[in-house]
Amino acid sequence: MIASFTRQIPPGGEGKISVKVSTKGYSGRTLEKTIKVYTNDKKYPVSNLSVKGNVKKFATISPSRVSLNGDTGTEIKVSVKITPAAEALFDIVEAKANSGKEISISLTEAKEPAGKTYILTVENRRKTKGRYRDTITLLTTSSIRKELTIPVYGNIKPRQIAAIKPSGTVMLRGYAGEAIKTSVRIVPKKEQMFDIVETKADKGENLRFTLTTSKQADGKVYLLTVENKKKTPGRFRDTIRLFTTNKTQKEITIPIWGEIKAPEIASIKPRRLTLRGSAREQVKGSVKIIPNDKYPFSIMEVKPRDGRNIKYDLKEMEESGKKIYVLTVENLKKEKGRYYDTINLKTDNKHLPEIRISVSAGIGD
Numbered sequence: 001m002i003a004s005f006t007r008q009i010p011p012g013g014e015g016k017i018s019v020k021v022s023t024k025g026y027s028g029r030t031l032e033k034t035i036k037v038y039t040n041d042k043k044y045p046v047s048n049l050s051v052k053g054n055v056k057k058f059a060t061i062s063p064s065r066v067s068l069n070g071d072t073g074t075e076i077k078v079s080v081k082i083t084p085a086a087e088a089l090f091d092i093v094e095a096k097a098n099s100g101k102e103i104s105i106s107l108t109e110a111k112e113p114a115g116k117t118y119i120l121t122v123e124n125r126r127k128t129k130g131r132y133r134d135t136i137t138l139l140t141t142s143s144i145r146k147e148l149t150i151p152v153y154g155n156i157k158p159r160q161i162a163a164i165k166p167s168g169t170v171m172l173r174g175y176a177g178e179a180i181k182t183s184v185r186i187v188p189k190k191e192q193m194f195d196i197v198e199t200k201a202d203k204g205e206n207l208r209f210t211l212t213t214s215k216q217a218d219g220k221v222y223l224l225t226v227e228n229k230k231k232t233p234g235r236f237r238d239t240i241r242l243f244t245t246n247k248t249q250k251e252i253t254i255p256i257w258g259e260i261k262a263p264e265i266a267s268i269k270p271r272r273l274t275l276r277g278s279a280r281e282q283v284k285g286s287v288k289i290i291p292n293d294k295y296p297f298s299i300m301e302v303k304p305r306d307g308r309n310i311k312y313d314l315k316e317m318e319e320s321g322k323k324i325y326v327l328t329v330e331n332l333k334k335e336k337g338r339y340y341d342t343i344n345l346k347t348d349n350k351h352l353p354e355i356r357i358s359v360s361a362g363i364g365d
Contacts, residue, residue, distance in 0.1 A: 023055045031055050057085045058145050066136075066152040068103070068124045071159040073248070077123035080150060082138065084116060090142035092118050098135045102126045102154055105136060122152060129158045161192035161249045169255045172207070172228045175263040176351055181227035184254060186242070188219060194246035196222055202239045206230040206258055209240055226256060233262040233351075265295035265352045275331050275361040284330035287357055289345070291323060297349035299325055305342040309333045310359060312343060333363050 006015030070076035138148040174180035242252040277283035345355040
C-alpha cells in the first residue's frame with residue numbers, strides 16, 4: 001500500500017490523501033485495509049480511514065501453481081486450465097518460461113459452454129534427480145492485466161527399481177537386553193528385474209543383518225532382516241547398502257534408526273514424590289520400589305542431591321513373597337516455602353545403576 005498526502009493544511013483549508021492499494025491475491029474477494037492518519041491536531045491526533053472494495057476476478061487458473069513430482073525416466077506433466085472472467089475477456093498471445101531449462105510448455109485454446117478457455121501443458125525435461133523452480137508468464141491482450149504468472153516446482157526422484165516395505169527409515173526400538181529386530185521386503189519391479197550381489201552397513205557395530213531370497217510367481221523376492229546388537233541404552237544411526245546388477249540404480253540404501261532404552265528393572269510408584277502441608281505438621285510421603293523378576297537387584301546406597309529440607313529412610317520388605325523397597329521422605333522445613341530435591345538410589349544392576357526419585361514440596365504456614 002502506497003500513500004501520498006498534503007503535508008500542511010492551512011486553517012479552514014483542506015488536504016488530499018491518495019492511496020494506492022495492491023490487489024494481488026484478492027481476485028474474486030473483498031479487499032479491506034485501514035489507514036492511520038497522524039496529525040498535530042490535539043483534539044484528533046489519530047484518525048482511521050478504511051478502504052474497502054470487491055476485487056473482480058480477472059481469470060480462473062486451476063491449478064494456480066504447477067508441481068512436477070515423479071521418478072527419473074517417467075513422464076511427468078501437468079495441465080493448467082485458464083478461463084477468462086466474463087467481464088474481462090482477453091486473449092493469451094504468448095506463453096514463456098523464465099528459465100525453461102527443466103520444462104517444456106505448450107498452450108492450446110479450447111471452447112467450452114462457459115466461453116473461451118486455454119489449456120497450458122507443462123512437462124518435466126529433467127533427466128536426473130533434483131529440485132527446481134521456474135515461472136511461466138502468459139502475455140494477454142488485456143489493458144487491465146497484461147500478464148499472468150504461474151509458478152512451477154519440480155521434484156524429481158531417482159527411479160525406484162523395487163517396491164520396499166516398509167519404506168523409509170527402519171526403526172529398531174526396544175529395551176536393552178531384549179531381542180529387537182525387524183524385516184524389510186524388497187520386490188524388484190517387473191520392468192526392472194535385478195539381483196542383489198552384495199550387502200554392507202556403513203558402520204555395522206550396532207546391528208547385524210541377513211539377506212534371504214525366495215521365489216514368487218512374478219519373480220524373486222528379497223527379505224532383509226535387521227537386528228540390534230547394542231547392549232546399552234542409547235541411540236544410533238546407520239545405513240545398509242544393497243548393491244544390485246541394475247544399470248539404472250546400482251545401489252539401494254536402507255537407513256536405520258536405533259533407539260535402545262534402559263530396561264524397566266522396577267515398578268516405581270510414584271516416580272515423583274510431592275510433599276504438601278503445614279510447617280507445623282508432620283508432612284511425609286513414601287515411594288514403593290518393586291524389582292522386576294527378570295532384573296533382580298539390591299539398592300546399595302541412598303543419597304539426596306541436597307538433603308537440607310528432608311529426612312529419608314529406606315526399608316527392604318517382603319510383599320506377596322517378593323522383595324520390595326519402601327522409601328519414606330519427611331519434610332524438615334519449619335517455615336513457609338517451596339523446595340525441590342532428588343534422591344539417588346544406587347543399585348547393583350548393570351542396566352540401571354541409579355534410580356532417581358524427584359521430590360517437590362510446598363509448605364504452608
